[in-house]
Amino acid sequence: MIDYDVLLDKFKSIIKESGLKYTKQRELIVKFLYDNNGHFTPEEINDALKNEYPDMTIGIATVYRTLSLLEDAGLVTSISFGAQGKKYEFGLKKHHDHLVCKQCGAIIEFCDDIIEKRQQEIAKKFNFKMTDHTMKIIGICQSCQNQTKNKE
Amino acid sequence: MIDYDVLLDKFKSIIKESGLKYTKQRELIVKFLYDNNGHFTPEEINDALKNEYPDMTIGIATVYRTLSLLEDAGLVTSISFGAQGKKYEFGLKKHHDHLVCKQCGAIIEFCDDIIEKRQQEIAKKFNFKMTDHTMKIIGICQSCQNQTKNKE
DNA sequence: CTGACTGCAAAATCTTTGCAAAGAC
DNA sequence: GTCTTTGCAAAGATTTTGCAGTCAG
Numbered sequence: 001m002i003d004y005d006v007l008l009d010k011f012k013s014i015i016k017e018s019g020l021k022y023t024k025q026r027e028l029i030v031k032f033l034y035d036n037n038g039h040f041t042p043e044e045i046n047d048a049l050k051n052e053y054p055d056m057t058i059g060i061a062t063v064y065r066t067l068s069l070l071e072d073a074g075l076v077t078s079i080s081f082g083a084q085g086k087k088y089e090f091g092l093k094k095h096h097d098h099l100v101c102k103q104c105g106a107i108i109e110f111c112d113d114i115i116e117k118r119q120q121e122i123a124k125k126f127n128f129k130m131t132d133h134t135m136k137i138i139g140i141c142q143s144c145q146n147q148t149k150n151k152e
Numbered sequence: 153m154i155d156y157d158v159l160l161d162k163f164k165s166i167i168k169e170s171g172l173k174y175t176k177q178r179e180l181i182v183k184f185l186y187d188n189n190g191h192f193t194p195e196e197i198n199d200a201l202k203n204e205y206p207d208m209t210i211g212i213a214t215v216y217r218t219l220s221l222l223e224d225a226g227l228v229t230s231i232s233f234g235a236q237g238k239k240y241e242f243g244l245k246k247h248h249d250h251l252v253c254k255q256c257g258a259i260i261e262f263c264d265d266i267i268e269k270r271q272q273e274i275a276k277k278f279n280f281k282m283t284d285h286t287m288k289i290i291g292i293c294q295s296c297q298n299q300t301k302n303k304e
Numbered sequence: 305c306t307g308a309c310t311g312c313a314a315a316a317t318c319t320t321t322g323c324a325a326a327g328a329c
Numbered sequence: 330g331t332c333t334t335t336g337c338a339a340a341g342a343t344t345t346t347g348c349a350g351t352c353a354g
Contacts, residue, residue: 173308177309178309
């Protein structure tokens with residue numbers, strides 16, 4: 001996994017190159033996603049930061065603006081849930097896909113070389129310049145399967 | 153492709169089994185998705201139906217309610233676009249995945265057996281009861297690539 | 305008839321925007 | 330100092346819900 005200092009440098013370069021400014025808020029959001037391995041809604045990120053830094057006020061609008069900025073820069077990626085919005089995760093890890101439990105919302109990550117390779121072949125076949133790809137396997141996770149059994 | 157009459161029968165059985173009612177509005181929405189091969193937002197469907205049947209008033213709420221019903225029944229499937237909502241398509245065609253152009257929003261469908269098979273293996277590996285899966289390859293489609301070149 | 309469905313409008317979500325004050329460079 | 334960013338609150342966009350009337354079975 002990329003080192004936090006390296007990440008910070010990368011982030012600062014991107015900021016600089018775009019003529020943007022480096023602010024505490026932006027750093028905290030990057031740091032949060034770096035430190036917490038997982039998938040978060042903008043609101044969750046906002047709440048967590050409020051909790052962790054009670055003396056700072058970070059507006060939800062800033063979280064949205066920053067996430068959108070970070071996503072453009074490729075530092076975070078998002079996974080969407082229809083009308084129920086998006087969840088964000090740190091983007092500079094090895095590419096991976098997701099298993100999503102439609103009952104409890106749990107997300108399991110996995111990576112599969114066969115699929116990764118095949119996706120590239122498909123994009124090529126359609127003359128598509130692939131910039132990203134996502135795969136979601138939707139279903140019921142093991143623990144939810146067990147719960148359902150118990151209830152019946 | 154499944155015949156419209158067969159589809160209608162299927163739809164009616166589902167309706168009956170669930171103790172629901174068969175209404176003109178529901179039929180029109182199913183028919184629209186059957187007739188129009190493509191991906192539509194609830195609003196697009198609503199507008200199209202308003203256009204096609206000017207003497208009927210179909211509320212947007214009904215479209216949402218029906219789509220959700222149809223999705224549960226497996227007759228339509230949806231593809232999500234983050235905060236920009238969902239698009240729906242007719243669901244009883246061969247399973248397939250999507251290439252999405254992030255510039256013009258075009259959606260190309262494709263189907264790949266290698267990926268389909270691999271997805272099942274992965275779900276099994278994680279003891280996941282797969283009910284559905286989606287793959288999106290995001291990028292720039294060929295015609296948008298050409299346009300960008302011309303502008304430069 | 306009875307209970308489900310509909311359209312409407314109001315409410316609820318989630319996200320974006322306008323603006324004055326604050327902060328980065 | 331200048332120009333971007335921020336937080337707030339208000340505005341937008343999308344989806345859901347409550348309700349009285351309507352319609353299918």
